[in-house]
Amino acid sequence: MFEVRIHGRGGQGVVTAAELLSVAAFLEGRHAQAFPSFGSERTGAPVVSFCRIDERPIRTHEPIVAPDALIVVDPTLLHQVDVFGGLEPDGWVLMNSSRSLEELQLTPLRERSSHPERLVSVPASQIAREALGRPLPNAALLGAFAALTSAVSLSSVLAAIRGRFSEETAEGNVVAAERAFAAVRGPAAALEASRA
Amino acid sequence: MLRQMEGSQAIAATVASCRPEVICAYPISPQTHIVEGLSALVRSGELEHCEFVNVESEFAAMSVAIGASAAGTRAYTATASQGLLYMSEALYNAAGLGLPIVMTVANRAIGAPINIWNDHSDSMSQRDSGWIQLYAESNQEAIDLHIQAFRLAEQLSLPAMVCVDGFILTHAHERVELPAQTQVDSFLPAFSPRQVLDPREPVTIGAMVGPEAFTEVRYLAHYKQMQALDAIPALASEFESSFGRASGGLLRRYRTADAELVVVALGSVLGTLEDVVDELREEGLRVGCLGIKTFRPWPGQEVAGALSGAHRVVVLEKALSIGLGGIVAQNVRSGLAGSGIPVHTVIAGLGGRPITKRSLRRLLAEARAGRLNETTFLDLRTDLVERELQRTLASARSGPHAENMLRDLGAVAAGPV
Numbered sequence: 382m383f384e385v386r387i388h389g390r391g392g393q394g395v396v397t398a399a400e401l402l403s404v405a406a407f408l409e410g411r412h413a414q415a416f417p418s419f420g421s422e423r424t425g426a427p428v429v430s431f432c433r434i435d436e437r438p439i440r441t442h443e444p445i446v447a448p449d450a451l452i453v454v455d456p457t458l459l460h461q462v463d464v465f466g467g468l469e470p471d472g473w474v475l476m477n478s479s480r481s482l483e484e485l486q487l488t489p490l491r492e493r494s495s496h497p498e499r500l501v502s503v504p505a506s507q508i509a510r511e512a513l514g515r516p517l518p519n520a521a522l523l524g525a526f527a528a529l530t531s532a533v534s535l536s537s538v539l540a541a542i543r544g545r546f547s548e549e550t551a552e553g554n555v556v557a558a559e560r561a562f563a564a565v566r567g568p569a570a571a572l573e574a575s576r577a
Numbered sequence: 578m579l580r581q582m583e584g585s586q587a588i589a590a591t592v593a594s595c596r597p598e599v600i601c602a603y604p605i606s607p608q609t610h611i612v613e614g615l616s617a618l619v620r621s622g623e624l625e626h627c628e629f630v631n632v633e634s635e636f637a638a639m640s641v642a643i644g645a646s647a648a649g650t651r652a653y654t655a656t657a658s659q660g661l662l663y664m665s666e667a668l669y670n671a672a673g674l675g676l677p678i679v680m681t682v683a684n685r686a687i688g689a690p691i692n693i694w695n696d697h698s699d700s701m702s703q704r705d706s707g708w709i710q711l712y713a714e715s716n717q718e719a720i721d722l723h724i725q726a727f728r729l730a731e732q733l734s735l736p737a738m739v740c741v742d743g744f745i746l747t748h749a750h751e752r753v754e755l756p757a758q759t760q761v762d763s764f765l766p767a768f769s770p771r772q773v774l775d776p777r778e779p780v781t782i783g784a785m786v787g788p789e790a791f792t793e794v795r796y797l798a799h800y801k802q803m804q805a806l807d808a809i810p811a812l813a814s815e816f817e818s819s820f821g822r823a824s825g826g827l828l829r830r831y832r833t834a835d836a837e838l839v840v841v842a843l844g845s846v847l848g849t850l851e852d853v854v855d856e857l858r859e860e861g862l863r864v865g866c867l868g869i870k871t872f873r874p875w876p877g878q879e880v881a882g883a884l885s886g887a888h889r890v891v892v893l894e895k896a897l898s899i900g901l902g903g904i905v906a907q908n909v910r911s912g913l914a915g916s917g918i919p920v921h922t923v924i925a926g927l928g929g930r931p932i933t934k935r936s937l938r939r940l941l942a943e944a945r946a947g948r949l950n951e952t953t954f955l956d957l958r959t960d961l962v963e964r965e966l967q968r969t970l971a972s973a974r975s976g977p978h979a980e981n982m983l984r985d986l987g988a989v990a991a992g993p994v
Contacts, residue, residue: 403581
């Protein structure tokens with residue numbers, strides 16, 4: 382079982398991101414479960430969503446307490462919420478930021494990790510602004526997530542995006558996801574992955 | 578068709594495939610996505626020959642469902658929490674009149690304190706209303722139970738409630754098999770009402786009945802509901818042969834055959850429990866769980882039979898009878914009276930508190946060691962309770978419990994002014 386927790390704020394599409402990730406896994410013939418942290422939704426309030434991926438049917442309905450991977454949509458949450466709580470020592474962290482992990486003062490986190498290369502920051506909002514004209518970093522983050530973890534393939538992420546949005550919105554998001562994938566793995570790998 | 582979708586949308590699509598003719602609902606979290614989905618299907622014309630009635634309250638929702646059902650149409654509604662309580666009077670009428678309405682309850686706590694999260698307080702509070710109550714373990718089962726509920730309700734001319742854990746299931750995106758329209762059509766024939774308001778053949782549905790026959794009408798209501806104990810397994814078995822998967826029924830036994838310790842539960846926590854049972858079995862412990870799929874009518878004999886080999890029973894429930902303890906446990910105990918098998922009540926998951934595997938493992942270790950009291954509150958913050966009790970002793974005007982405890986937790990920033 383691969384467990385992902387996504388941190389962001391109300392209005393940033395945190396719940397949709399978990400849903401898309403679950404659809405990407407589903408399209409690969411795997412079992413997936415996505416669910417939000419349940420609360421009174423307010424724009425700007427801290428929001429958490431979850432996604433489980435497994436080869437077997439998923440029966441549990443407890444929240445994810447020890448995630449294998451974290452996606453932090455909004456780095457300002459670092460000062461407000463215990464975003465790294467329960468993270469496995471060999472876990473993946475994807476930060477949405479144009480700053481490096483060192484600049485975000487996350488060097489200690491990297492030092493604690495058994496696999497420091499699994500911790501990256503990607504300027505997903507900036508990529509989204511360029512590709513979509515709006516700073517909606519979801520798709521870009523999922524592209525980067527596919528590149529970082531290989532938990533799902535880029536082509537599944539793109540298919541999930543195309544299945545969820547109207548053609549015009551989907552295409553902008555597809556471009557954002559591809560560019561973010563390239564930002565992690567390099568442009569040649571991205572080209573190959575999007576054709577897979 | 579295999580789909581990855583939200584529980585609420587899957588329920589809406591399935592209810593639509595049951596071809597309801599009247600849907601009347603008032604939105605309330607966490608039921609909202611279900612009725613939004615259905616209203617969209619009616620508006621787009623995808624769900625034909627169906628009227629969606631926007632009502633001004635849950636009382637009106639159930640009243641419209643009663644009228645629609647009495648007029649011979651297949652009627653559906655959905656609600657949760659305070660909404661269910663608000664329709665309570667009409668709920669008893671629907672059952673007393675024997676009208677086969679199907680309703681989804683997206684289970685949620687009841688206030689005060691106001692709380693929008695999941696537990697079973699709402700549906701449990703209506704357990705004596707005369708409605709059949711079915712509880713879904715997963716979104717797949719929620720889908721399947723709705724199809725079975727229409728058939729069951731119409732066969733017995735009784736209303737049926739499908740209870741689905743709010744948020745935990747309604748808002749979860751999971752893989753589900755959506756049944757094809759042709760499959761549903763062959764399982765669920767068109768509604769043929771046992772009684773109908775028809776000006777050409779006038780009848781009174783809802784005649785006043787005095788002491789001369791009230792007991793007999795009530796006896797028949799009980800008799801009819803108890804017939805569901807035979808009808809439900811038969812329907813579940815027919816469902817399995819036509820849809821190719823097991824869903825519903827009275828009970829689900831999970832590794833109970835040689836289990837010394839059996840946990841009884843209902844709803845979505847069963848999946849988490851089954852995982853825990855597997856983990857403990859790998860450690861060589863003889864543990865099993867018993868899922869209650871039908872809570873009303875109460876399958877007393879079947880429950881007693883399933884638990885007869887257990888040395889100890891833990892009933893894990895998401896509702897509380899204040900002043901007594903466990904509601905489900907009370908039902909379980911009635912069937913095990915005289916057996917000498919200890920039955921422990923564990924109140925868990927109230928107001929959305931997560932029920933984690935870690936807590937369940939700790940709980941079952943306590944149970945196996947014989948250290949469990951008659952009633953236990955899982956993960957109770959005794960420090961919070963103690964502080965508040967101290968305040969009530971220290972001052973005659975210690976203020977409202979809820980706000981005091983939120984302040985202790987730092988969730989309310991304001992101090993006394």
